[in-house]
Every structure is written in structure tokens, then in C-alpha cells.
Amino acid sequence: xxxxxxxxxxxxxxxxxxxxxxxxxxxxxxxxxxxxxxxxxxxxxxxxxxxxxxxxxxxxxxxxxxxxxxxxxxxxxxxxxxxxxxxxxxxxxxxxxxxxxxxxxxxxxxxxxxxxxxxxxxxxxxxxxxxxxxxxxxxxxxxxxxxxxxxxxxxxxxxxxxxxxxxxxxxxxxxxxxxxxxxxxxxxxxxxxxxxxxxxxxxxxxxxxxxxx
Numbered sequence: 001x002x003x004x005x006x007x008x009x010x011x012x013x014x015x016x017x018x019x020x021x022x023x024x025x026x027x028x029x030x031x032x033x034x035x036x037x038x039x040x041x042x043x044x045x046x047x048x049x050x051x052x053x054x055x056x057x058x059x060x061x062x063x064x065x066x067x068x069x070x071x072x073x074x075x076x077x078x079x080x081x082x083x084x085x086x087x088x089x090x091x092x093x094x095x096x097x098x099x100x101x102x103x104x105x106x107x108x109x110x111x112x113x114x115x116x117x118x119x120x121x122x123x124x125x126x127x128x129x130x131x132x133x134x135x136x137x138x139x140x141x142x143x144x145x146x147x148x149x150x151x152x153x154x155x156x157x158x159x160x161x162x163x164x165x166x167x168x169x170x171x172x173x174x175x176x177x178x179x180x181x182x183x184x185x186x187x188x189x190x191x192x193x194x195x196x197x198x199x200x201x202x203x204x205x206x207x208x209x210x211x212x213x
Contacts, residue, residue, distance in 0.1 A: 003084040004124050006032040008039050009070070010086065015109065019057065019086070029120065038070035045077050045085040053081055055123060057116075058103070059086040060094065068094070071101040082123050086116065092137045105129040122170075127185050134181050140156050160187050 006029050010016040013036070020034050032053045035041040045051050060067035067085065074083055075154055084105040085098050097105055105121050108131040119129035130138065156177075163173045174181045 001028060003028060003030040004055060004120070005030050005032040005053045006055050006057065006120065007031075007035075007041070008057045009035050009062065009067070010057070010059045011036045012059075015017060019113065019116060021118060023120070024081060026117060026133075029117075036064040038067065038073075042073065042077070052078060055120060056081055056083045057086045058083055060089050060098070062086065063086070068097055071098065071103060075102055076118075084119065084123060086111075090133055090137060095134055095137055101155055106132050106134045108133050122185065157187055160184060 006018055008016055008031070010019065016034060016036065020031050023029050024031050032039060033044055033051065037042065056078070058067045058070065058074070062070070067087065071083060074081065082105075083103045084092045084107060085103045086107045086109060088109045089095075090108060092182055098106060105119055105123055105128050107116060107129065110133070111119070111131050115131075159177070161172060163176070168176075169180050170184045175182050177184075
């Protein structure tokens with residue numbers, strides 16, 4: 001089995017250690033780097049240019065450089081990495097800025113350890129994950145009158161998004177809609193492709209400007 005390498009940038013030692021330890025219990029993942037600040041993470045990359053990682057779990061409220069400021073620098077050093085935000089920040093503007101800067105997923109620190117691992121698996125399979133509370137903020141943004149969501153997402157995609165907001169799992173959604181879990185993932189992946197247009201950064205930028213309709 002090919003392992004997916006995970007790096008963690010989180011200043012809270014208890015959270016950092018617990019997340020790293022739990023991820024390490026799963027054979028499909030290998031915890032590569034664990035740091036308490038973005039500066040420490042970048043220093044490690046400078047010291048050993050061979051270091052790399054598939055996924056970065058990134059906090060926003062870090063000492064020194066914030067997670068939002070670190071995002072473009074991570075992609076500069078690791079262009080093929082996926083960045084998953086793991087944070088207490090659930091404000092709409094922060095969420096959108098992170099997504100606009102290239103983060104593929106956004107997990108609330110209220111999420112359980114198994115939920116974090118499930119989110120990582122979704123990212124490995126090419127999808128994107130948002131905690132239900134985060135998805136609710138995005139829906140509120142959609143319904144804010146800045147842009148018509150009806151012309152963006154299909155009825156099925158809107159139906160799945162609403163179920164995600166209600167906190168339903170992929171398995172529950174597949175059962176209730178009589179489709180496979182893989183089909184649910186496919187719909188979610190297509191949702192992101194529709195919103196992102198050509199790439200992650202362009203996605204939310206155009207979306208916020210009302211250029212997709």
C-alpha cells in the first residue's frame with residue numbers, strides 16, 4: 001500500500017500530538033513533519049530540500065506567520081501538495097480567503113479525530129471536505145444575494161450540499177439518495193470543479209466577484 005505523507009503545522013501541542021498520533025495509527029498515512037509554527041516548517045524544508053509531503057494540515061492562528069500568510073509559500077515550495085485547514089476560525093471571510101488561497105478543504109477543530117482521518121481520505125481520493133459548520137457558512141454566502149446559486153449547481157449537487165450542511169455522512173447521503181458513496185464523492189468533486197473553474201485560486205475569486213452565473 002502506498003502511504004500518503006502528512007505534515008502538521010499546529011501551535012497547540014496537545015492537539016498537534018493527538019492528531020499526529022491518531023493519524024499514525026492508520027497504515028495508509030505516514031506522518032512526515034510536525035511543527036508548531038510555519039517558520040519552523042519552512043526552516044525544515046530549507047535545511048533538507050529532499051523533504052516533501054502530500055498533505056499539509058494547517059492551522060490559521062499560529063505564532064508569527066499566520067496560516068493564511070503561509071498558504072502561498074507552501075504552494076511555492078510544495079506545488080503538488082494539498083493543504084487542509086484545521087482551525088477554530090469559522091468566519092465566512094476567513095474561510096473564503098483560505099479557499100481562495102488554494103486550500104482544498106476546511107475542517108473545524110470541533111471535528112473528532114476519526115472525522116479528520118475521513119477528511120484526509122477524501123482528499124487522497126481527489127475530493128474536498130468541509131465540516132458541516134463550515135459548509136453552512138458557504139451556503140449562507142451563496143444565499144447572500146451576491147450571486148445566484150441556481151445557475152451554478154445542479155439540483156442534485158444542491159441537494160447533496162444541503163445534506164452535508166445537515167451533518168450527514170457520505171454513507172448516509174448515498175443511502176438516502178439511492179446512489180453509491182463514490183457517486184456522492186464524484187458529485188462533490190464536480191461541485192468544486194464548477195466553482196473553481198480552472199484552478200483553486202481562480203475559483204473563489206471569481207465566485208466572490210459574481211463572475212460565475
